Amino acid sequence: MDKQIRMEEYAGYQYIEGGVCAAQGFTANGLNCGLNPDKAKNDLGMVYSERLCTAAAVYTTNKVKGAPVLVTKRHLGMSGGRAKAVIVNSKNANTCNADGVEIAEKISELAAQALEIRPEEVIIASTGVIGQPMSPEPFAAHMQELAAGLSREGHTAAAAAIMTTDTVRKEVAVEFQIAGRKCRLGGMAKGSGMIHPNMATTLNFITTDAAVSTEMLQTALSDIVEITYNCLSIDGDTSTNDMVSIMANGAAGNPEITMDGTEYQSFRQALYIVMAAMTKMLAADGEGATRLLECSCVGCPDRQTAVSIAKSVVQSSLVKCLLFGCDANWGRIMCAIGYTDVDFDIDKVDVDVASAAGTIEVCKGNAVILPFSEEKAAEVLAEDEIHININLHQGEEQAKAWGCDLTYDYVKINGDYRS
Amino acid sequence: MDKQIRMEEYAGYQYIEGGVCAAQGFTANGLNCGLNPDKAKNDLGMVYSERLCTAAAVYTTNKVKGAPVLVTKRHLGMSGGRAKAVIVNSKNANTCNADGVEIAEKISELAAQALEIRPEEVIIASTGVIGQPMSPEPFAAHMQELAAGLSREGHTAAAAAIMTTDTVRKEVAVEFQIAGRKCRLGGMAKGSGMIHPNMATTLNFITTDAAVSTEMLQTALSDIVEITYNCLSIDGDTSTNDMVSIMANGAAGNPEITMDGTEYQSFRQALYIVMAAMTKMLAADGEGATRLLECSCVGCPDRQTAVSIAKSVVQSSLVKCLLFGCDANWGRIMCAIGYTDVDFDIDKVDVDVASAAGTIEVCKGNAVILPFSEEKAAEVLAEDEIHININLHQGEEQAKAWGCDLTYDYVKINGDYRS
Structure with a gap:
């Protein structure tokens, strides 16, 4: 099957290139830090905004939660729903490990040091095999290189870093208007197996340069997850590590959206378009799928x-x-x-x-x-x-x-x- | 995989041969009436007790219900929980057909005529493809032959008639005591695909010569289904036609069980042993299963x-x-x-x-x-x-x-x- 889905058209919204870097002020990078023995495949990705972002997330409902899920929840709680970076690896879920939380905190600190930000401004995620010991060594050895290589073109390297059994990178972005200001919203996703309704269902990172309050970001994300990712099923299994996060840095210059109304609805529609398209991409690239x-x-x-x-x-x-x-x-x-x-x-x-x-x-x-x-x-x-x-x-x-x-x-x- | 499961031992209960004819006073038969183009394979089965039985059933929870499910419900309602016979076919589910109920009633009448009983004393069931027109012709042409051939040995022919993608016949029976009287309880089942918890999960017929009131039969059956068939999953799909029925003809001569107590518990345990063993057989013979x-x-x-x-x-x-x-x-x-x-x-x-x-x-x-x-x-x-x-x-x-x-x-x- 051709894994390219047909993109639906929506008046007032144009698809653009750039994934998580389509929005102004975001850079990204990805590289192989050695978790994946195939050196040609990235296994560590980073997304960064110099401007402090409002941030929100939806997490797996599985009682067994990956350490990175617990740590991200704690970070967003400590920072009051603010973040500047995402650090994410594939090949090891860092789940069901005795020292998982310590390791996830350590990796967050390494990322924070390299970016000169605070650890609680880091969203961390992992995907891969459950119950395998994880060492912070490969992260320590490559974090400076990862941060130094951040660029607007780095979205593809970052999107590649989160692939597991995925056969194609999943990136979508749209351009739209809020209060006469040009805004952008884009994202990257990984999926393939272990995807099931009733939870966040996938590893997914969304960025936007629209200015939106933490509360309205969370409202929109929780609402749209219900009718996009939670309506996706590959095999009926609900992962321990799934998470969807969104960061909004306000670089577009619109007045911050703090309540429901026309501007919120324009933003919500952009989020729906990007998340629905990525959901369809995840289904089309389901493990072994031909249809x-x-x-x-x-x-x-x-x-x-x-x-x-x-x-x-x-x-x-x-x-x-x-x-x-x-x-x-x-x-x-x-x-x-x-x-x-x-x-x-x-x-x-x-x-x-x-x-x-x-x-x-x-x-x-x-x-x-x-x-x-x-x-x-x-x-x-x-x-x-x-x-x-x-x-x-x-x-x-x-x-x-x-x-x-x-x-x-x-x-x-x-x-x-x-x- | 060897499809023969290991049978668990229970003190006071002996496994015996005979399936649905293990209990005194039950006969059965099965033959090919032409629904299955392979003439070597039975597609129509019958179970009969000359003594009027108390009877109970658990039906699929699917909103799309096979016509035979609707008709059996009606019959047991009309008869006040009494029955004398089961008529069952494979290869056609008689579900999602415009005239399904009329056909199921017609087949019940044909069985009742052949056995000289009332149509509402017939439990009817079908399994097979959904949404295929079904004609009463093959049933009419073979009903006399089916009834005439009823025998105590006919349980294997009947068990063969309900097989679809099953690779082995499923029959279990036990002998046990109630109030000093020797009793028997046995059954036959079909399964393989479309088997899922939260419903009756399979086509299954149980007979016993213990005397048990309709109410206590229903209580025991509903209870045991919860911890046996409803704990079985082959593929997560819940069929439109699944049904478990039990008939008790009282030939063992025990005082009728009409309430909870030692005698009820002895009976309930027999039902558990037979249904748990058949559940395990269904799992072992799941479609394509090797483990x-x-x-x-x-x-x-x-x-x-x-x-x-x-x-x-x-x-x-x-x-x-x-x-x-x-x-x-x-x-x-x-x-x-x-x-x-x-x-x-x-x-x-x-x-x-x-x-x-x-x-x-x-x-x-x-x-x-x-x-x-x-x-x-x-x-x-x-x-x-x-x-x-x-x-x-x-x-x-x-x-x-x-x-x-x-x-x-x-x-x-x-x-x-x-x-």
């Missing part, structure tokens, strides 16, 4: 019902196998809709399956599967991006969820992950 | 906590891949324990992984993974039956859950199920 699945659920009494049903479909192993096998076994879709644990009348539901090759009506009420052409179904399912569209006809709310097919390669990748 | 996983969670504040944690582990795709790949990536087990949506202190938890080849201590408190020998881990994980043992040290309650590894063959079987 992207987008499930849209409309006509719902409330957003939670829409989210739950859409997620139930993209999470179904049998639907995922259906996609992989291009098998028009529609009963599996009906089945996954039916076991969603929310209240609705199944007899009013319409379902269709669509792709660039056309649309098949699966069901129009009464939970009865309609006759269809096997030939056309095969054509529709042969495309890279499949849409399952559900209309409950029971309200006005809607949501989307994203996933991918379940393939031999998923099993292969995860049968032997540590090697 | 059986039993997760035991003890030291819990309540049964629900124990059930939730044990299920979380057996459902984890990453743990399932770990088993397939024999990869000692213990972090995945910690991760799955951690994302269970119940309240407990993760820092008190002990975890070990055991098999016939030995035991590995994974964690003893503080959510820290202990050092271990890769060599020994490889030996332990190479066995057919793997046990993950969790102790919360936070109470006295416990539960088990069962699952299997995720393999290439699961993906293969489900990428092309309909053919």
